[in-house]
Amino acid sequence: MRSNHSGYTRLTKAHKFSAAALTAAGAAAVAFGAASHAVAAPAPVKPVAWSAEAFGQAQDAERKDAADKAAEQARAEAAAAKHTAKTKAEADAKAKAEADAKAKADAKAKADKDRAEKQAANRSTTRKPLSKPAAPAPKAYGNDLEGWIAQALDIMKAKGIPASYDGVKRNIMRESTGNPHAINDWDVNAVNGVPSKGLLQIIDPTFKAYHVEGTSWDIYDPVANIVASCNYAADKYGSMDNVNSAY
Structure with missing residues (x-):
């Protein structure tokens, strides 16, 4: 800075740039402060435009998903029914085998009992000698x-x-x-x-x-x-x- 004779200070070119910079900085600070206190408005949502092809594809996808779920459920139900039937068949076969074995054992026990009773009766019964068949009566002839x-x-x-x-x-x-x-x-x-x-x-x-x-x-x-x-x-x-x- 230099002083003239009149007593005023003259701004040099460097001083001018500094002042301008300061002025700009202050303006920016004021603008930032104002901006920090303002609420930003939401951006408008643009609706999606569906074409007929895209809509059909979406429906096909939904139907396929539903069909896959139904098929999976049917397979699960069939597997459950098969397992139930197998379990019942095994239980029935086991019950039948046990019943047959019991019937066989009962029959054998009865046969053994009957045989023992018959043998005991035979031992206790005094056998009578077989009687000879009666001789045929003599033929009758007239006395003439x-x-x-x-x-x-x-x-x-x-x-x-x-x-x-x-x-x-x-x-x-x-x-x-x-x-x-x-x-x-x-x-x-x-x-x-x-x-x-x-x-x-x-x-x-x-x-x-x-x-x-x-x-x-x-x-x-x-x-x-x-x-x-x-x-x-x-x-x-x-x-x-x-x-x-x-x-």
Whole structure:
């Protein structure tokens, strides 16, 4: 700074710049202070403009998300149902196996008990000897010519001696007319001391020679007389049926 003669101070160029700077700085400070006390207004929000394509894409995304959630839930429910069914099936199978085992054990126990009771009953029961079957009642024959011939034919059948009812009766009627006590006292046999006797007029030696076991030894017994006489005729003529006269 320099002083003129008039006593005033003259500002140099440097002084001018300094003053300007100070003036600007003060203005800035005043402006900053004022600004610090003012409230800033909010910036206006600009609405987003949606295109049709963007809107469709958003809807598709929402639907896909919902479908994915539904599918996931369905899979979870199916897995839970499968697990429940498996658990129930295992429980049912176990219960059935236990029931079958119990039934088998009960059946075995019952069979063992029944067997033991049966064995005990068998041991305690006195067995009675088996009775022989009753012998058939003897066949009844009439005490007449028909009955005698019938009985004689049964005996001869058992012994294998051939003869028929007609052949036997025919010869009886010719020889004795059915009289079991008939005796011939006039023919050659009577002359020789061995008269013919009985229904079929047989002599004693012949009767004894052709007697059939199981019959009477009495020559006048009608059945014994018939059987012995037929036995003799079978030996000599093949059968009493072949005899048509004295024999």
